[in-house]
Amino acid sequence: MSSENSTLPDAGAAGAAAAEGVSRPVLRRLLRDRRFLAGAAVVIFIVLGSALGPLFRDAMTTPDTDTLMSGPSAAHPFGTDELGRDILARVVGGSVVILQVAAVAVGISLVAGTALGLLAGYRGGWVDAVLMRVVDGLMAFPLLVLALTIVAALGPGLRNALIAIAVVLTPRFARVVRAEVLSLRSREWVSAARIVGVPSRAVMLRHLLPHLSGTLLVFAALQLSTAAMAEASLSFLGLGIQPPDSSWGAMVASGVTRLETNWAMAVFPGLALLLTIAAFNLLADALRDALDAHGPEEV
Template sequence: MTTRVSSWRLLAVNPVTAASAVALLLLAVVVVTAPWLAPYGVNDVNVPDALQSPSGTHWFGTDELGRDVLSRVLVAIQASLRVAVVSVAFAATVGVTLGVAAGYVGGWLDAVVMRVVDVMFAFPVLLLALAVVAILGPGTATTMLAIGIVYVPIFARVARAGTLGVRVEPYVAVSRSMGTGPLYILRRHVLPNIAGPLVVQTSLSLAFAILSEAALSFLGLGIQPPQPSLGRMIFDAQGFVTMAWWMAVFPGAAIVVTVLAFNLLGDGLRDVLDPRRRTLIEARRQPGSRP
């Protein structure tokens, strides 16, 4: 209990991490309540009100069809986070399973899994996602699958590295010598000890997944109209940048804030969950210590 309280305390006293956590909490509220928070329908066309600047009626202005930008940004954030969460959950499940199995079993299984991972790492993330979408066709489900596939190798490598370190620990050897089954050892000893790096990687992967979804939607291969998406909104705003800056600025700001919040939270979690960095931070906070 003391360790958990200390961990929460270290996170809370870091103003950057605390601010990112608050931002993500607000985003979570938006995800749940976006349809009710949106003041207008996301596809309510009102041509006479097209390209209105931000005002009391339309806080984020309107687009070229008179649609309320604020409403579309709220619903687009919901869609982006849904894609990111599902895709990263898929990547974590498959990647951790492969990485733990390869690291614990070793031998030919480790060689095969890591060679496949190396091949996938040879391709840029966005290029590999584009290839998957091009094969399966654009759409929300395809976007989730494509992003999930390209992030599987990252989780596999993190899980394998942690497993290689844990499997040689004395308590694992003792448990194995007592006839304990591998599934119990993995569940009881390996997974709890590699959870820290995986939590940090999950936070960082969520940030990159949001960027990947925005990039795919910008190229017309992600979330399809009439469903609003942040990347597609920025693409549609290209021809109106000089006369309606708000069409690109607000969706872009939503991407920046969301990605930055996940990245900063990941940095804070790394400081707390990494024993060496945590010891250094606690030492610096001791009275009389050097800054």
């Protein structure tokens, strides 16, 4: 048995070698893709804004009664809100929330959904039936409705909003991974691994998971925009991040009632959210085409 194991091709190693072999062509395609460059530029600005956020903490949270509802000016390029707080500083502060959504909510849903999809797709039988019925039950609800229900049960706040977003995105990852595993588990190298007695966990992690990396990368990039929009919607309704911290959704909610007196309160955070969602979608589209072996070499 040990000799057979030693001669069995390691699909995980093969997948890693293949990934290393195509990484340079993929990178060249991305660097020639204007969508990737535009999306990456916006994401870099978000990261920089998040890093500079603490420097703007006082301007974000400290009211100034002398500059209530002022329009854009040299002192306040985006104007001030109803409490005299600098809108530019609050927009910069909102970038921290977007990064938390991207790193925490999407990260948790990626890990949990991948684990569920791998287990359901590889095991099959009653395990697949039970897990997928749970997934179907969660996906039967509209995303925002389910997120609102979870936050309403847990209470408002950024942490609970992140939990809600992670819960509603997990079934999406599970469905995608399960579909991929169902198509891979009948391959010869998976059957060979089973025959020689490779443990199921090793088959899933070393043989199947490396072949899912491209699909998961593109799908995760797509879900970044969904997560950002969900967080903004929850904050717009007052169930996300709470004052005095800033969120683009909450800023838009505060500004839409004051459009006639100070349009900047809603327009600038709305533009920031729009550009961020567009950037995530551009990155996902560019990654999909770059990872597609039959995709165009140039855009």
